[in-house]
Amino acid sequence: MTQRAELSTGEAIIDLLEAYGVDTIFGIPGVHNVEMYRALPRSGIRHVLARHEQGAGFMADGYARATGRPGVCFTITGPGLTNILTPLGQAWSDSSNVLVISSALDIGDSAQGRGRLHEMIDQRGAAASVTALAMRAYTPKDVRDGVARAFAHFASQRPRPAYLEIPLDLLKEPAGGGWEARGLPGLPAPAAGDIERAIARLNAAKAPMILLGGGALQAGGAALEIAEKLKAPIVTTTAGKGAVPANHPLCLGYVMGHDAIWRMFAESDAILCAGSELSETDFWNDRVVIERNLIRIDIDPAVISRPHMAEIAILGDAGQALAAIARGIVARPGEAKAQFDHGESDQLRVMLAKVLGVIRDALPEDTVICSDMTQIAYAANEIFPVSQPRSWIHPVGFGTLGFALPAGIGAKFGRPDTPVAVMIGDYGLQYTINELGTAAEHKLPIIVLLWNNDALGQIRDDMVRKGIQPNAVTLRNPDFQMLARAYGLRADRPDSLKALAAAIRAALSSDGPTLIEMTPRMVHG
Incomplete structure (x- = not known):
């Protein structure tokens, strides 16, 4: 898709987003980002006018979580960006792919303290505190590269928001050529040796358990196959609800805040955890630490061994890892049903x-x-x-x-x-x-x-x-x-x-x- 040279950068970005499969943008036009709206009427992208940038950010997050596709927002300099920081923080914390594209002050006149409208000391730095990628463009090529980086991240890494700011003067510059969607990487595959170690450990276990987080939402079939072969109960985090049907006899659902579940973890000799950060807000207790018998699958190397001790750490996509493990599990005879007492209710x-x-x-x-x-x-x-x-x-x-x-x-x-x-x-x-x-x-x-x-x-x-x-x-x-x-x-x-x-x-x-x-x-x- 070669763009005409006379297209502005603000116009070309619409065609580029459409080429990456974006069908909806949530946002609010303002005096500092109208150039991003110039090409919208002739595109196939639907724009949803929110009543506040916070609403736009949450809409993009809801879109992303419900569909599995990135949610996209347009916002403006200064207050537009600060208003959307709360949704970005939620998306970052809950692993959701949201892309915010914002205008910024002119390249040569930003953060100079000259009293410019919507001026901030460090707009990109504010966004960086709640995003995995925070980028500032200085040329049309930077815009193309920034969008490519965001979608490559969404396709291959832990879901987390990205931010790209485009200075006002750059939005009006001629776009030039090269505005095509680029090929995207896939999710990383786990190492075969790690999978073999996990299979051996699970097959030898007498009291295995399975714990599924939001990173395993699309891997429920493989997780159930493992559970049914091992006769192992499945626990989910809140983000993992729905990975397996709640009415399955081996599914306990989200019960991680109960002492009884902590005891089950302590007594299990093989805990297979996939796609969960295992954070304070999963247990609602910052003192729960799994110190042994943990087999952990995660796409994020930064969390795979903290704060819990992973005896077998498998870096890679939970879906691929669970499917590979399922193929090696030896089915055990008999029927099984997970048991759990919620205790008395107030x-x-x-x-x-x-x-x-x-x-x-x-x-x-x-x-x-x-x-x-x-x-x-x-x-x-x-x-x-x-x-x-x-x-x-x-x-x-x-x-x-x-x-x-x-x-x-x-x-x-x-x-x-x-x-x-x-x-x-x-x-x-x-x-x-x-x-x-x-x-x-x-x-x-x-x-x-x-x-x-x-x-x-x-x-x-x-x-x-x-x-x-x-x-x-x-x-x-x-x-x-x-x-x-x-x-x-x-x-x-x-x-x-x-x-x-x-x-x-x-x-x-x-x-x-x-x-x-x-x-x-x-x-x-």
Whole structure:
């Protein structure tokens, strides 16, 4: 695809992104990036106008997690970049491929303290703190190379965001030639010797276990084959939910926060862990360290042996590694079922379990659910069954509020034929509530499941547990029903669990978004 020499760099980048398979860009045009928008009307790329750069970043993240393809954003100098840093931090922490392309001040007049509009001391440096690649272009060739680097990274390394900034004067320069998509590398294959060692260790094990993270979402078939041959239980991280069907008799799901699971790890003589950082936010305890019997598969050499001791460290793609291991495992006779006692539930968990049971029964099995940092989602991480990969999307590592709504919008743009629901709390919704307008504008039939307890419930409960008198944890909420309708959404506030099921069924057949407001009172209706 040879570009005409008179195309500007700002125009040529649109054709280049399209050549790499980009079909959607989330962003907001501004005085400093309009040159990036000049060629959009004649391209095949759809642009989604967010209400805030934070929303655009979360949309790109939701798109990436739901589809497995990179999510792309356009933003502007200064505040555009600082507004999108939170979504970039979430994408970096949760291993999500997001590309942010931003304008920057002129090559010869940036960071000089001359009072330029949107001036920052080090815009690229700010982006570098939450990205795997942070690049600044000085020539058209730098732009071409920067985009190529980003997509090569996405294709072959641990998923993490990339950033490219293009100075204002460069955006208007003639692009020249060479704006073709380049061949991309594949995921690295594991070493055969490491695979053989893992097979021998697993075949000899008396109490093997399997642990799947987000890096193994597409490797569930091989993981199940290993589990069924070994009669080994499967545990997942939150990011790994859906790698294997939740109803499989060997799947325990996400239960890593329980003492009983830590004891199972300690008693296992072979723990096969694939695609997980095994971080504090997986265990919700920074003191859990697996010190022996760990076979670890990961694409990231920086984490493969920390903080846990990997006796067999396999660097490479989890899918290829698990498939190779599966071929060498000797099947054991008999049937097996994983057993785990969740222990007694408190009143809150019992109530939330009733609500989540109704939601699960009412939603189609393939529904993509984007959840937020809220009590109902914390419970759902453990007890809400998911049977397909990329259908449970939660902001685990960075843990930011307001993620779920824009992420759900991005997921729906990425998978328009799949039902999408958002699970969010009353406080978190108000971080990005303006994106209800984006959902309404595009008539996206997403379901916003709002848990309204008129409080920062988790923080209030934490204060009580720590002997702190609850303060600054109650708020005056808006009338969410009126607010949703003001944005053009259907709105419902069911007064019973039966009414909740009916409201979800009605929302599934709607031609636009619906907000369903759930309250603790509903459970007793």
